[in-house]
Amino acid sequence: MDQGFNILIVDDDQRMTHTLADILAVSGYHSVEARSPAQAIDQLRQERFDCVLTDVRMPDMDGTAFYRLIHQERPGLPVILMTAYSTDETIHQGLEEGVIGVMEKPLNISQLLGFFSVLVKNHTIAVVDDDPGFCATLADILRKRGFYVQLVTDPPHRLDEVSSEAQVVLLDLKLNCVSGLDLLKQIRQNHANLPVLLITAYREEMAEAIKLAQEYSAFTCLYKPFEMSDLLRILEEIQLTRLRDAISSVNSSLDPNN
Numbered sequence: 257m258d259q260g261f262n263i264l265i266v267d268d269d270q271r272m273t274h275t276l277a278d279i280l281a282v283s284g285y286h287s288v289e290a291r292s293p294a295q296a297i298d299q300l301r302q303e304r305f306d307c308v309l310t311d312v313r314m315p316d317m318d319g320t321a322f323y324r325l326i327h328q329e330r331p332g333l334p335v336i337l338m339t340a341y342s343t344d345e346t347i348h349q350g351l352e353e354g355v356i357g358v359m360e361k362p363l364n365i366s367q368l369l370g371f372f373s374v375l376v377k378n379h380t381i382a383v384v385d386d387d388p389g390f391c392a393t394l395a396d397i398l399r400k401r402g403f404y405v406q407l408v409t410d411p412p413h414r415l416d417e418v419s420s421e422a423q424v425v426l427l428d429l430k431l432n433c434v435s436g437l438d439l440l441k442q443i444r445q446n447h448a449n450l451p452v453l454l455i456t457a458y459r460e461e462m463a464e465a466i467k468l469a470q471e472y473s474a475f476t477c478l479y480k481p482f483e484m485s486d487l488l489r490i491l492e493e494i495q496l497t498r499l500r501d502a503i504s505s506v507n508s509s510l511d512p513n514n
Contacts, residue, residue, distance in 0.1 A: 320350035382422035
């Protein structure tokens with residue numbers, strides 16, 4: 257487990273936050289407690305967090321309204337709602353807006369820890385590009401957004417190692433030593449469902465390669481210089497889908513009826 261993994265727990269019930277923080281600490285996770293949305297936002301501005309666990313019903317603000325504030329401060333930060341009221345309408349609204357999942361109180365700790373284990377493994381982005389300056393700039397932006405970044409500036413070396421750990425691969429199509437399309441084919445041999453985002457500064461020259469890449473399930477193509485907001489939006493969409501799948505998978509594995 258990554259010792260840098262940081263969880264923000266938000267609940268107006270101090271006993272709840274203390275108990276959950278103690279359980280997470282025993283399991284090797286670092287957490288910070290907040291007893292109001294306002295206090296939590298202050299913490300978000302001071303520290304980097306990998307996930308937020310928040311109660312749905314709080315005196316100052318419900319969990320979905322709080323999620324909107326979190327999304328403004330840290331777009332893409334995974335948020336899980338905790339509730340004793342499974343039929344609460346705000347829960348459905350939160351899921352529609354981007355909350356990754358809901359856990360009923362009292363929490364199933366095995367389920368929660370299982371999800372965190374998946375989240376740690378699925379928070380890494382590999383950038384495959386032989387332009388060191390571009391890689392350094394992109395990595396700096398992504399790390400500030402809470403991603404773990406692996407840089408591959410000398411492909412195809414280490415490609416298998418990186419792609420096996422990554423949540424997403426950003427792959428430049430035009431590389432000095434090898435074809436980006438060939439690398440995509442190599443990735444697909446072992447990772448059929450790994451999202452691969454193509455990047456290139458040569459729209460016309462790479463047009464045929466981009467077309468062929470679609471046959472190997474390339475997720476999309478971004479053209480340099482691209483807007484970081486476009487990349488972050490795509491990464492958020494991918495992360496939301498994968499983390500919801502992870503929650504469903506963990507729930508299914510712990511269901512005694514399965």
